Amino acid sequence: xxxxxxxxxxxxxxxxxxxLGTSRIASVIRTVAxxxxxxxxxxLVLHGxxxxxxxxxxxxxxxxxxxxxxxxxxxxxxxxxxxxxVEPLIGFQASVILGALxxxxxxxxxxxxxxAAAHAGTLVVPTAIATVLTGFILLITRFKALTQVMGYLVLxxxxxxxGMLLVQAMPLVVELGVLLDLFVAIFVTCIIVNHINQxxxxxxxxxxxxxxx
Amino acid sequence: MAFLxxxxxxxxxxxxxxxxSDRWRPWLLPxxxxxxxxxxxxxxxxxxxxxxxxxxxLDPLGKVILLVVSLLFLFCSYYAAGYLRNRxxxxxxxxxxxxxxxxxxxxxxxxxxxxxxxxxxxxxxTLVTAPLIFFNHTQRSIEATWKYMxxxxxxIALALLGTFFLAYAALHAGHETSLMVHDLxxxxxxxxKPWLHAAFVLLLVGYGTKMxxxxxxxxxxxxxxxxxxxxxxxxxxxxxxxxxxALLRAYHICVAxxxxxxxxxxxxxxxxxxxxxxxxxxxxxxxxxxMLAYSSVEHMGILxxxxxxxxxxxxxxxxxxxxxxxxxxxxxxxxxNIHRAYNSKSTEQVSGAMRRLPLSGTLFLVGFLAxxxxxxxxxxxxxxMILNGAFTTGRTAIGALFLVLLxxxxxxxxxxxxxxxxxxxxxxxxSTPYRDSVLTGAPMLGLLVLVVVIGVVLPAPLAALITxxxxxxxxxx
Numbered sequence: 001x002x003x004x005x006x007x008x009x010x011x012x013x014x015x016x017x018x019x020l021g022t023s024r025i026a027s028v029i030r031t032v033a034x035x036x037x038x039x040x041x042x043x044l045v046l047h048g049x050x051x052x053x054x055x056x057x058x059x060x061x062x063x064x065x066x067x068x069x070x071x072x073x074x075x076x077x078x079x080x081x082x083x084x085x086v087e088p089l090i091g092f093q094a095s096v097i098l099g100a101l102x103x104x105x106x107x108x109x110x111x112x113x114x115x116a117a118a119h120a121g122t123l124v125v126p127t128a129i130a131t132v133l134t135g136f137i138l139l140i141t142r143f144k145a146l147t148q149v150m151g152y153l154v155l156x157x158x159x160x161x162x163g164m165l166l167v168q169a170m171p172l173v174v175e176l177g178v179l180l181d182l183f184v185a186i187f188v189t190c191i192i193v194n195h196i197n198q199x200x201x202x203x204x205x206x207x208x209x210x211x212x213x
Numbered sequence: 214m215a216f217l218x219x220x221x222x223x224x225x226x227x228x229x230x231x232x233x234s235d236r237w238r239p240w241l242l243p244x245x246x247x248x249x250x251x252x253x254x255x256x257x258x259x260x261x262x263x264x265x266x267x268x269x270x271l272d273p274l275g276k277v278i279l280l281v282v283s284l285l286f287l288f289c290s291y292y293a294a295g296y297l298r299n300r301x302x303x304x305x306x307x308x309x310x311x312x313x314x315x316x317x318x319x320x321x322x323x324x325x326x327x328x329x330x331x332x333x334x335x336x337x338x339t340l341v342t343a344p345l346i347f348f349n350h351t352q353r354s355i356e357a358t359w360k361y362m363x364x365x366x367x368x369i370a371l372a373l374l375g376t377f378f379l380a381y382a383a384l385h386a387g388h389e390t391s392l393m394v395h396d397l398x399x400x401x402x403x404x405x406k407p408w409l410h411a412a413f414v415l416l417l418v419g420y421g422t423k424m425x426x427x428x429x430x431x432x433x434x435x436x437x438x439x440x441x442x443x444x445x446x447x448x449x450x451x452x453x454x455x456x457x458x459a460l461l462r463a464y465h466i467c468v469a470x471x472x473x474x475x476x477x478x479x480x481x482x483x484x485x486x487x488x489x490x491x492x493x494x495x496x497x498x499x500x501x502x503x504m505l506a507y508s509s510v511e512h513m514g515i516l517x518x519x520x521x522x523x524x525x526x527x528x529x530x531x532x533x534x535x536x537x538x539x540x541x542x543x544x545x546x547x548x549x550n551i552h553r554a555y556n557s558k559s560t561e562q563v564s565g566a567m568r569r570l571p572l573s574g575t576l577f578l579v580g581f582l583a584x585x586x587x588x589x590x591x592x593x594x595x596x597x598m599i600l601n602g603a604f605t606t607g608r609t610a611i612g613a614l615f616l617v618l619l620x621x622x623x624x625x626x627x628x629x630x631x632x633x634x635x636x637x638x639x640x641x642x643x644s645t646p647y648r649d650s651v652l653t654g655a656p657m658l659g660l661l662v663l664v665v666v667i668g669v670v671l672p673a674p675l676a677a678l679i680t681x682x683x684x685x686x687x688x689x690x
Contacts, residue, residue, distance in 0.1 A: 114407055116385050132374070139367065145359070152366055159374045162381075169380035169390035170329050177333035178373070184340045185366055192347070192359050199352045208356040211435040213494060213503075 002122055005045050009123040012038055012161070013103055016134040019154060020095040023084045028150050029073045035157055036065025042164050046124075053172045057179075061160075064179055069153065069186050076190045077146060080197040089141040099134050106130035119165055131158030145193045145203045149186070156182060214259075215269035215324045218252060221245070222317035229309040238309050239297040245313055246290030249320070253283040257678065265395040269324045272394075273682035274465075277531055278458045279323035280678070281538040284663065285450045286316055288656035292546050293443045295652025299553060300441075307344050314341045315447065322455040328376050328392040331459055332369070335423060338452050339365045345447070346440040357432075357439035364432040365423060372419025372459070378412035379466065381405075394462055398688070401469035409467065413476055416463040417483065423456035424513045425506075426483050427490035434494075437506035438558070442549015445502060449509040449545060450538030457516055457534060464520055465686055477521040481611060484518025487511065488618040496625035499560045501548050504629050505541070508584060511622055512537045518615065519599040526602025527683045533595035535675070536667060540592055542660045543580035546653070547573040551633065554647040560629060565638035572649040574634045576657045581630040583664055585623045591667035 015035040019028050040062030043054050088095065106129035115125060135155025139148055163170060170178075193203065200207045225245045232238045257276055264270060271279065293312065297305045318341060321334040339362070347358040379397060384390040385405035391397070397404075422429040437445045467476045491511035498504040516537070519530030548558070550573035555563045566574035583590035586597075596619070603612030666672065 114385065114405060116381075139363075148363060152363070152370070155367065155370055159370055159377065162374065162377050166377055166380045166384065166390050169377075169383075169392045171327075174327065174329035174333060174392075177330065181333055181336040181340065185336070185362070188340055188343055189362055192343075192355065192362060195347075195350075195355050196359060199355050205359070208359055210353055211356055211360075211438065213434075 005042070006123050008038060008042060008045060009127040009161075012127055012157075013123075013130060016103070016131055016154065017096050017099050019150065020099040020134060020137060021092050023086070023088075023092055025077055025083065025085055025144065025146055025150075026074070028085075028147060029070050029077065032150050032153050032157075033066050033070035035154070036069070037062045037067075039157055039160055040065060042161070043167065046164055047167060054167075057172065057175050060176070060179055064183060065153075065157075068183070072186060072190050073146060073149065076193050079194060080146070080203055082144065082146075082203055085142055085144050085147050088143065095137060095141060098137055099130075102133040102137065103130040106133065124161060124164060128158050128162035131155075131161060134158070143204050143206050145196055145205050148205065149189050149193070153186075214256060215271070218249070218256070218320040218324060219269075219317050221248065221252075222313045222320070226310045226313035226317070229306065229313055235301065235305050236298075239294045239305060241309060242290035242293050242312060245316060246287040249316055250283050250287040253279055257674075263395070265399075266393070268327045268330060268393075269321075270326050271324055272326065273678070273685040274458060274461050275323040275325075276678055277534060277682050278454050279320065281454045281535050282316075282319045282323065282451045285446065285538050285542050285660075286319075288542055288660050289443050289446050289546070292446075292549075292653055292656040295650055296441065296443055296549065298652070299647070303348070303350075308348055311341045311344045312447070315345075315451070319451055319455055322458060326394045328379065328394065328397070328462065331462065332373050332376050335372070335420070335455055335459055336366075336369050338455055339369060339423070342444070342448060342452060345444040346436050348441055348444065349439065351439070354439040357435040360432045361436040364429070368419050368422025368429060370419070371415050371422075375412045375415030375419055375463075378408050378415060379404075379463075382408035382412060394465070397466045398469045401466055402471060404466075404470050406470075406472070409470055409472060410475060413463055413467050413472075414479070417460065417479060420456045420459045420463070421483060421517075424453045424460070424517075425510050426513050426517060427487040427510060430487070430490065430510045433510060434503040434506040437509065437545075438500055438503045440502075442502075442545045442547075442552060445505065445549070446542045446545035449505070449541040453509065453513060454534055454538055457513070460517070461520070461686065468686070469688055473523060477523055480517050480521030481608075482521075484514045484516075484521055485611070485614060485618070487514025487517065488615070488622075492618050492621040492625060495622055496628075498625070498629050501551070501558050501560070501563065501629065501633055502545075504626060505544050505548060508544070508622070508626060509541065511618075512541075512584070515596065515599065515615075518611075519602065522599065522602040522606055522608065522611075524602075524687060525605045526599045527686060528679055529595045529598025529602060531679045531682050532667075532671075532675075533592065533599065535679075536591035536595050536664065537584075539660050539664050539667075540580060540584045540590070543576055543657050543664065544584060546657045546660075547577040547580060550647075550649065550653055551577060554645055555638075555642045556645060560632045562639065562642070563633050564636040565634075565642075567634045569638040569642055570647075570649050572654045573657070576661065578630060578634045579661065581626060583661075583668075585626060586619060589665060589668045591664045594668055594671065 110126035138151030318337040382404040386403040425433040
């Protein structure tokens with residue numbers, strides 16, 4: 001059981017590096033979609049017993065993170081007619097190396113954290129930390145509005161992984177609320193992205209610089 | 214009761230979707246505001262015992278925030294009806310729907326006794342206010358909305374991680390994981406300290422981003438600058454108060470855990486930093502709405518500083534939440550009127566506002582005097598109490614720094630405000646048709662009356678409400 005869990009988490013970690021290494025925005029979207037769908041299966045693997053609520057959350061997470069949100073992002077991408085992230089703040093290879101470093105640091109750091117005995121042997125906490133860091137790297141080093149949104153999604157995925165340890169604390173209604181918030185946030189963001197593209201003829205957030213002191 | 218608070222604004226929002234007329238739809242806002250204020254009156258008067266297992270219950274802290282949001286929304290709703298009549302050229306369906314939805318979600322924030330639910334609601338306030346900032350559909354407002362969404366969402370995501378850490382602190386201590394405020398406060402002394410510390414830092418950064426504490430305040434001048442005045446009032450008085458409630462919850466748990474030294478050091482640092490950054494950017498500020506945004510950063514700093522000072526300053530801090538919300542209402546609403554009349558918010562074009570718009574111009578000046586802590590207005594009382602708290606706890610240096618920063622803000626903000634209200638209006642400004650009207654004038658006067666009443670007599674029911682909240686926060690029954 002712990003083996004299956006850990007191999008899923010290793011896949012999540014590898015998808016992080018994929019997302020950092022590609023310049024095609026469509027590939028980033030696909031990678032993050034796969035990661036989201038993978039995360040949807042985690043609660044089932046982690047807790048073994050299949051209650052109705054857990055199944056519902058898993059199904060909704062997979063649909064939302066694996067299908068609906070990537071669909072919305074792909075549509076936005078089609079509308080804005082761009083394909084690649086050009087000139088990121090640091091290059092793609094350097095991003096991958098940075099991501100790998102972040103993963104190593106997360107593994108070392110999690111080893112020193114005071115974890116409950118049940119969680120010490122799994123990769124849940126280091127994966128969560130590494131994924132959050134990957135999200136930040138994407139958010140900071142990429143300039144296309146859509147890639148930044150993907151960075152936010154990866155960040156959110158990392159937090160979701162940590163939340164796996166705390167199912168009792170997050171009742172069904174709250175889980176549903178979190179998913180609803182995520183959906184609405186992406187929906188609103190896609191609308192703004194579209195407006196950015198119309199008003200600035202570009203998705204480069206460096207053009208959004210008229211408001212300053 | 215809780216469901217009524219949350220669902221009737223949502224039903225009104227659904228109604229706003231269905232009404233086809235841009236002329237009649239805005240009248241739903243005053244209707245909702247009035248009904249909500251009446252309900253709030255009933256809810257505050259009731260003394261139901263707090264059930265430890267209820268997700269939705271109104272504890273004394275929630276009552277204070279509910280009061281601020283409800284009063285501010287009441288006045289803003291009438292103003293919004295007048296504002297939208299002047300802005301007949303823009304469709305207002307999304308605006309009305311989002312404003313009504315905000316009222317429902319903000320009520321959920323005040324009622325929520327589960328930290329996960331609280332997070333969902335606060336993220337909700339970000340989502341429904343983003344389209345409000347976007348109301349003018351200009352390039353600048355797109356930029357402001359984008360920054361608001363990105364910075365706000367990332368910040369609030371960190372707050373979710375902090376919330377999880379809190380639950381993990383309980384799990385690590387061998388308790389059943391729960392995010393109910395009641396359970397966490399009960400088990401606080403056993404919580405795992407490293408996780409609790411990490412949780413507080415993340416919650417402070419996350420909800421602090423939402424409040425606009427420096428250095429996470431960067432979205433604030435942009436968002437407040439580009440949003441219509443009435444939205445600025447809702448953001449500066451309503452959304453920030455909601456985020457502050459979340460921070461109060463985290464503070465409550467940490468103090469119950471005996472970690473008050475650790476948290477107060479962080480809070481004092483953030484508070485002073487926010488005040489310092491705000492005062493720096495306020496000096497020589499040409500844009501009046503951006504100036505108000507920095508004033509909001511400053512007052513969020515004051516709130517956090519007051520919290521950091523602890524027991525002797527808590528009454529003043531909670532009173533300051535009320536004062537700040539109401540006074541920011543006066544300032545943003547009058548600034549909105551001045552913006553309409555001059556078609557500009559820069560001191561380069563705007564001068565002589567007291568001649569051009571006697572009511573709004575005067576109220577802008579009075580609002581400035583109130584927010585900077587001049588007697589006889591409410592903020593004077595609450596800021597004085599916080600200052601007093603600094604000296605009684607023996608933190609003389611912090612008290613002195615607090616005073617100096619207040620003075621710098623007074624001078625910096627005063628220079629800009631005087632440029633706006635004094636002098637003669639330029640010819641271009643005299644030719645626009647905009648005049649003060651009952652709907653856009655009376656709400657400001659109403660807010661002013663409240664601020665003066667708090668400053669002069671401090672009504673007994675309000676004092677009792679805040680005393681209850683302080684007792685609750687300190688864990689005394």
